[in-house]
Amino acid sequence: xxxxxxxxxxxxxxxxxxxxxxxxxxxxxxxxxxxxxxxxxxxxxxxxxxxxxxxxxxxxxxxxxxxxxxxxxxxxxxxxxxxxxxxxxxxxxxxxxxxxxxxxxxxxxxxxxxxxxxxxxxxxxxxxxxxxxxxxxxxxxxxxxxxxxxxxxxxxxxxxxxxxxxxxxxxxxxxxxx
Numbered sequence: 001x002x003x004x005x006x007x008x009x010x011x012x013x014x015x016x017x018x019x020x021x022x023x024x025x026x027x028x029x030x031x032x033x034x035x036x037x038x039x040x041x042x043x044x045x046x047x048x049x050x051x052x053x054x055x056x057x058x059x060x061x062x063x064x065x066x067x068x069x070x071x072x073x074x075x076x077x078x079x080x081x082x083x084x085x086x087x088x089x090x091x092x093x094x095x096x097x098x099x100x101x102x103x104x105x106x107x108x109x110x111x112x113x114x115x116x117x118x119x120x121x122x123x124x125x126x127x128x129x130x131x132x133x134x135x136x137x138x139x140x141x142x143x144x145x146x147x148x149x150x151x152x153x154x155x156x157x158x159x160x161x162x163x164x165x166x167x168x169x170x171x172x173x174x175x176x177x178x
Contacts, residue, residue, distance in 0.1 A: 003118055004028040004045075008038045008052040008064065009080075014105075018051075021107055027114075035059030035067075042068060047075060049098075049117050051110070054081035054088070062095045069096025074124055076117035080105060 005027050009015045012033070019029045030045065032038035034056050041047075050068065054061035065077045076098035081088060084102035092100040098117045101109055 002026050002028045003048040003114075004030070005114070006030050006032060006038055006041055006045075006047045006050045006052075008032045008035065008050065008056070008061070010034055010053060010056040014053070018105060018110075022110075025107075025111060035061070035064035038064060039067060042072060042075075048121065049114055050075060050077045051114070052077060052079055054079050054092070055083065062091055065092065065095040065097050074121060076121050078110075078113055078117060 005022060007015060007019050007022065007029055008031070009018070010033055015031045015033070019031050022029045030041055030047070032041050035052070036059055038050070038052065042050075052061045052064055056064075059067075061079045061081070065079060068075060068077055073096070077096065079092045079095075079097045079100050080103055081100075082103040084100070089100045098120065099113050101113055
C-alpha cells in the first residue's frame, strides 16, 4: 500500500507539479492550498507524512506544524521554503517539523527526506509496540502489591533483568594464557 501524503502549498502550479511527481513516485497524494484546509484533511483522513510550504497566507507553515504536532505528534511534517536560513530551520524543528528543505524543490532530496521520515515514523511505531508488549509481559505485570517491600522487589527484578546472565558468551570465554 503506498504511503499517503498531504501536500500543502498556496501556489496551484507548485501543488500540481509536486503532487504529480510524488504520484509518479508511487505515493498517494492529497493536496491542500493552506493550513486550515490541511488541518481539516488531517481530521478526516489518515496520512503517513505531510509536506508543507512555510510561507502561506492565513496560517503559516510553522503555525500549521505546531498545531498538527500537538494533535498528531507522530506524524512527520516536512517544511519547504524559498527563504531558507538557519533561524528558520531552527524554528521549524522547534515547531515539531521532522525536517526542513528549501525551494526550488529537488525531487531526489524530497524523496530521500520522505523516505527517512516514513522510516522514522515506522521505527517509532514498532518501538511503542515493543514497549507495550514488554510492559504486558514483564515479571511485575502479574505481581500484585505496592508496599515498600514489593517496590524494592520490583526494583531488584528490573536491575536483574538488565544484567548479563552468567551463561552468556562473555562468561564462557576461554581464560587468558599466562
